[in-house]
Amino acid sequence: MPRHRVVIVGAGFAGLKLANDLKGGSVDITIIDRRNHHLFQPLLYQVATTVLATSEIAWPIRSLYRNRPEVTTLLGEVVGVDLSEHTVSLRDGQGISYDTLVLATGARHAYFGHDEWEKVAPGLKTLEDATTIRRRVLLAFEKAEMEPDPERRKALLTFMVVGGGATGVELAGMIAELAHRALYREFRHIDTRTAKILLVEAGPRILPVFTPELSEYGRQALEKLGVDVRTGKSVTNCSAEGVKIGDEFIASQTLIWAAGVRASKAAVWLGVEADRAGRVVVRSDLTVPEMPDVFVIGDTASVVSENGRPVPGIAPAAKQQGAYVAKVIARRLAGAEPPRPFVYHHQGNLATIGRRAAVVEFGRLKLKGSIAWWIWGLAHIFFLIGTRSRIAVAASWLWVFLRGQHSARLITQRETIQDMDS
CATH class of the missing domain: 3.50.50.60 (FAD/NAD(P)-binding domain)
Incomplete structure (x- = not known):
């Protein structure tokens, strides 16, 4: 048969x-x-913000099923x-x-009917997206180091994240950490701590799936990191020059989309x-x-x-x-009876804000701050595939936690500083 x-x-x-x-x-x-790999998407933003390397959160599909002869993998x-x-x-x-x-x-x-925005405001769903964002963030600092015009330099050091869900919050927090704590001793003509990071959310508050209390904590934690959080504001246009929020135009050379x-x-x-x-x-x-x-x-x-x-x-x-x-x-x-209809069992919400704070919500249990950050980290390490990845990610996090240094900061794709002007 x-x-x-x-x-x-x-x-x-x-x-x-x-x-x-x-x-x-x-x-x-x-x-x-x-693609030939399975991706641990919850940590993709950490590749985009230079904390983790691509190989630490992705695994070749074929290798996962090498001992399963009944499984065929097709690219x-x-x-x-x-x-x-x-x-x-x-x-x-x-x-x-x-x-x-x-x-x-x-x-x-999704860009809500404005797919043309994708070219200037990439989203974050794949490794290619993450390395594109990482490249643009790092090149913005490199270009600013050599830019003599103050207004142009200000635009290069303005980073815009659109969307106040977990991904947007995590991206904004880690870019702030990168600019304000990891890079400032490495440049000679700019002070990276003057970089401006904006998080724009059309809804009334960020982290809307969390309770209002945890959402407000997330906002305060981001602002403590130097992030300008703007809620109740919709993006009405994106271009290579910047973003229009309502009627206000903000010059920015690095836009990231996390809104839908x-x-x-x-x-x-x-x-x-x-x-x-x-x-x-x-x-x-x-x-x-x-x-x-x-x-x-x-x-x-x-x-x-x-x-x-x-x-x-x-x-x-x-x-x-x-x-x-x-x-x-x-x-x-x-030939047995089918199971009962599918029922989703919610296991809680987690989001991190920078390298020392997070919000966690498991039913009635609601935590914030450093304790929540450790729980968030342990949960993510547990769900990674393989001992090697767990050790590598834990080591990278420990280094960032203790030293504030991001190690995955290589610009490896073809775009150069000159390409940013074209």
């Missing part, structure tokens, strides 16, 4: 959790991803799904057959209903309506909790969905 073929598109948290939980079953698994880009033929179409023309298809293709940043996300084109491939963010609206068992052999999970899926609230697009939710779909598939193949 032929083995059941499960095709997983996307090697993020949801896809890998599904593949891991199907271990030992009578299935052949094919994992397709546009390819999916461009469509043929539902009648049960095949996934790749950009190179190949068709990959499936019995069960799981789309876990994640999301990218949009799902992959999975809904288009399937020709089904999507929500405003492009996520596929799925049933309570995470299948697509009228398509029992197609699951959509992670940031690609629009899932509603029992309380009527949408399941957040965070790593724990994605992993829970991957584990649930593994149970559904296993029970189907065993």
Whole structure:
């Protein structure tokens, strides 16, 4: 009897959790991803802000499954799904057959109808995004060191982060640490401590998923680091010269977007209903309506909790969905009753602010400050893959904590100082 073929598109948290939980079953698994690595996204901002190296938060997918002969890894880009033929179409023309298809293709940043802003205000979802932001931040300081014009130098030393969620807060805090504590002794013609870091949030407060008390603490902690926090303000234009917030223009050469996300084109491939963010609206068992052999999970899926609230697009939710779909598939193949509808169990919220402060919320337990920072760090180290990564990240954090020095500050991509003027 032929083995059941499960095709997983996307090697993020949801896809890998599904593949891991199907271990030992009578299935052949094919994992397709546009990149050859799995990325620990919660620490991506630390690559962008020179704390960690790329290799410390990413792992080759093939190496993760080298001892799983039933798992095949393909480096390819999916461009469509043929539902009648049960095949996934790749950009190179190949068709990959499936019995069960799981789309876990994640999301990218959204510019609310202004996609042209992406060129000047990159978001943060991939390693390429992180190294682009890191390069632009470091080159801004290098260019300012040689800039004779005071206004131009001021614009180079003004860093703008758009979006006051956890990613925006973490980015703003670490850029402030970099400018005000890590670099100031290394330049001769500028004082990096004069750099201005702005965090702009359209909503009434930053860190909106936290309680108002923790949100306010986050604001105060950022301001203590020298970050100018502006809430209730919307960005109305982004350009190479700077940002317009309402009617106010602020000259800035380094813009970072952390204000929204949009799902992959999975809904288009399937020709089904999507929500405003492009996520596929799925049933309570995470299948697509009228398509029992197609699951959509992670940031690609629009899932509603029992309380009527949408399941957040965070790593724990994605992993829970991957584990649930593994149970559904296993029970189907065993001829058993399906599990109960998917229920998301919220495990809490965490966000860090610089190198010594964080906010943590686990149900009724709410912590802030240095104790929260240690809990945040231990939680992230625990979820990293492999002893080597845990040791490397812990060592980097300890060095930053004790010495205030960021070690991953190499400018390695092709853009040069001259390119910044073009």
